[in-house]
Amino acid sequence: MKIEQTLLSGCFVITPKTFEDSRGVFSETFNSKTFEEVTGISQDFVQDNQSISRYGVVRGLHFQRGSLAQAKLVRVVKGRVQDIVVDVREGSETFGKSFSIELSAANGKQLYVPRGFAHGFSVLEEGSIFAYKCDNFYDKESESGIIFNDSDLNLDWRLPKNDMIISEKDLELPLFKNALL
Numbered sequence: 092m093k094i095e096q097t098l099l100s101g102c103f104v105i106t107p108k109t110f111e112d113s114r115g116v117f118s119e120t121f122n123s124k125t126f127e128e129v130t131g132i133s134q135d136f137v138q139d140n141q142s143i144s145r146y147g148v149v150r151g152l153h154f155q156r157g158s159l160a161q162a163k164l165v166r167v168v169k170g171r172v173q174d175i176v177v178d179v180r181e182g183s184e185t186f187g188k189s190f191s192i193e194l195s196a197a198n199g200k201q202l203y204v205p206r207g208f209a210h211g212f213s214v215l216e217e218g219s220i221f222a223y224k225c226d227n228f229y230d231k232e233s234e235s236g237i238i239f240n241d242s243d244l245n246l247d248w249r250l251p252k253n254d255m256i257i258s259e260k261d262l263e264l265p266l267f268k269n270a271l272l
């Protein structure tokens with residue numbers, strides 16, 4: 092497992108080791124012992140999620156507030172997405188800063204998103220499958236978020252505006268400065 096620090100403390104890019112042979116490829120997509128050895132984080136995930144999206148979908152940016160905030164380990168099982176996180180941790184040196192990375196089945200990369208980050212992704216390939224682990228359960232009441240096109244954040248979703256498919260809920264998300272952090 093290779094780990095790369097991002098400019099946002101506690102947020103890492105992880106590339107699992109792959110074992111290729113005449114049948115194909117094997118990799119451990121999560122191992123709590125290796126994860127802790129490499130990141131120093133003892134992480135128990137309690138919920139796995141998966142979403143399948145059409146090309147052009149933008150999901151997010153979402154986060155859960157307070158004690159029900161979720162750390163996530165996200166990856167792409169099929170296709171390609173542009174994954175974006177924003178540090179919304181009160182008092183963080185990188186508060187309001189973002190990090191963006193292409194995650195794909197081909198590059199096998201994962202992003203570890205700590206608690207206190209808003210998370211979203213845009214779908215660059217039809218039928219992309221996004222799978223992720225969360226360290227806290229879903230709690231609708233704790234949900235908050237930031238609208239995808241917040242001008243202060245100026246995020247690049249790498250999609251033509253006319254191609255974007257966004258849920259009604261996400262179109263009503265607040266600006267960063269008004270988000271319920």
Ligand SMILES: Cc1cn([C@H]2C[C@H](O)[C@@H](COP(=O)(O)OP(=O)(O)O[C@H]3O[C@H](C)C(=O)[C@H](O)[C@H]3O)O2)c(=O)[nH]c1=O
Pocket residue numbers: 140142150151152153154210211212229258260
């Ligand atoms: C997240 C979640 C949703 N749901 C239900 C609630 C809705 O009836 C339905 C779709 O939920 P939503 O539109 O919030 O799904 P996404 O837009 O993919 O939300 C996710 O997208 C961004 C990228 C994230 O990082 C979050 O994990 C998550 O908020 O699934 C559940 O039952 N459990 C869950 O954990």
